[in-house]
Amino acid sequence: MEHSVSLYTKVLAGLLLLTLLTFMQPSLYHLMPGPTAGVQLLIAAMKIGLVGAYYMHLRSEKAYLKGYVVMALMILLIFFVIVGIDVAHS
Known part of the structure; x- marks a missing residue:
């Protein structure tokens, strides 16, 4: 497009x-x-x-590729939460 x-x-x-x-x-x-x-x-x-x-160009991509991007962002968020918890308890 x-x-x-x-x-x-x-x-x-x-x-x-x-x-x-x-x-x-x-x-x-x-x-x-x-x-x-x-x-x-x-x-x-x-x-x-x-x-x-x-x-x-994610707006015009197929749903499975958008899912991969969301999955990668969720994994990154999980790492940030784990590091935040670790820093808060040290």
């Missing part, structure tokens, strides 16, 4: 706006470090979704 330049330009503009929001969020909303990290991770997840869907 051929994507137009305007679509990629819109996605790039979205990524740049989300990056700007990433830098401005701590000064706009004075939250404690925990909630700030949560908001930053949410913004990062949105950017990951845009890059994966459009630049990596």
Whole structure:
């Protein structure tokens, strides 16, 4: 499927706006470090979704390939949780 330049330009503009929001969020909303990290991770997840869907062309792939990507992300999340638990108990 051929994507137009305007679509990629819109996605790039979205990524740049989300990056700007990433830098401005701590000064706009004075939250404690925990909630700030949560908001930053949410913004990062949105950017990951845009890059994966459009630049990596996952939006137009078959379901089994999308499943592989989700499985890899779940394994990565499990490793992060294990390391977080280990760091919290040391």
